Amino acid sequence: xxxxxxxxxxxxxxxxxxxxxxxxxxxxxxxxxxxxxxxxxxxxxxxxxxxxxxxxxxxxxxxxxxxxxxxxxxxxxxxxxxxxxxxxxxxxxxxxxxxxxxxxxxxxxxxxxxx
Amino acid sequence: xxxxxxxxxxxxxxxxxxxxxxxxxxxxxxxxxxxxxxxxxxxxxxxxxxxxxxxxxxxxxxxxxxxxxxxxxxxxxxxxxxxxxxxxxxxxxxxxxxxxxxxxxxxxxxxx
Numbered sequence: 743x744x745x746x747x748x749x750x751x752x753x754x755x756x757x758x759x760x761x762x763x764x765x766x767x768x769x770x771x772x773x774x775x776x777x778x779x780x781x782x783x784x785x786x787x788x789x790x791x792x793x794x795x796x797x798x799x800x801x802x803x804x805x806x807x808x809x810x811x812x813x814x815x816x817x818x819x820x821x822x823x824x825x826x827x828x829x830x831x832x833x834x835x836x837x838x839x840x841x842x843x844x845x846x847x848x849x850x851x852x853x854x855x856x857x
Numbered sequence: 858x859x860x861x862x863x864x865x866x867x868x869x870x871x872x873x874x875x876x877x878x879x880x881x882x883x884x885x886x887x888x889x890x891x892x893x894x895x896x897x898x899x900x901x902x903x904x905x906x907x908x909x910x911x912x913x914x915x916x917x918x919x920x921x922x923x924x925x926x927x928x929x930x931x932x933x934x935x936x937x938x939x940x941x942x943x944x945x946x947x948x949x950x951x952x953x954x955x956x957x958x959x960x961x962x963x964x965x966x967x968x969x
Contacts, residue, residue: 746899775956784861784945784959785900797954833899843907844888844949846957848899 744768746849748834754855755824762820763852767836774817775846776809777833778802785833785848791817824856863946863960870936871968878963879930880946888949889929890957891920893942900945904931936967 747766755761767774773792777785788807789799793814803809806824811817821828831853835846863880870876880889888907892900904915906922906929913920919932929948933940943964947957 784961787956790956845905851899
C-alpha cells in the first residue's frame with residue numbers, strides 16, 4: 743500500500759512530556775500537511791511543507807510545536823511540554839499539485855491523549 | 858479565519874433513501890473537496906471539484922461546485938449501511954498556495 747502512513751496510531755503521555763509523531767507521505771507527492779482534529783470538529787490546519795521548505799504555519803501552532811521535513815520525504819511533528827489541551831487526533835496529508843489543482847490524501851492519524 | 862458552514866449537522870435516514878448535504882462560505886473558493894471519515898480513521902477523499910458549475914459523480918455520490926463559487930453540495934443516492942460516517946467539505950481559497958479549510962461535518966446515520 744502506498745498511502746500516507748502515520749506512526750504511532752495512538753500515544754498516551756503525561757502532561758509535561760515531549761512527544762514526536764512521524765508521517766510518511768505518498769512517495770511522489772511534494773506537499774505535506776499537518777492538521778489537528780478534536781471531537782466534533784473538522785480538521786484544523788497546523789502547517790505545511792513544499793518539499794523540505796516549511797511554507798506556512800497556523801497561529802494554532804504554538805512555540806511548543808515544531809515540524810520538520812529534513813529531506814523532503816517524511817516529516818515529524820514534535821510537541822514539547824504537552825498540555826491536556828493538546829489531546830487530539832493529529833492528521834498528516836500529502837498532495838501533488840498539478841495545474842493548480844490539488845487533492846489531499848490523509849493518513850489514519852495519531853490519536854494523542856495527554857493525562 | 859475562513860469558515861465553512863456545513864449542513865445539516867446530522868441526519869438519520871432509512872436505508873435506500875437519498876441524502877443531500879451542503880456547504881456554504883462567505884468567501885469564494887477555487888476548489889471544493891468532499892471527504893468521508895470513519896471513527897478513529899483519517900478522512901478519505903470522495904470527490905474533488907475545480908470549476909464553478911462542475912458536476913462530478915463517484916458511484917452513488919454526486920457533488921457540484923456552486924455557480925457563485927461559495928457553495929457545494931453532495932448527494933448520496935440509495936443509501937446503504939456502510940454510508941454511515943461523517944462527511945466533510947473542504948475548500949481552498951483562490952489566493953495562491955492556501956491550505957484547505959474544513960467544515961464541521963455532517964454525521965450520517967443509516968437505519969436498516
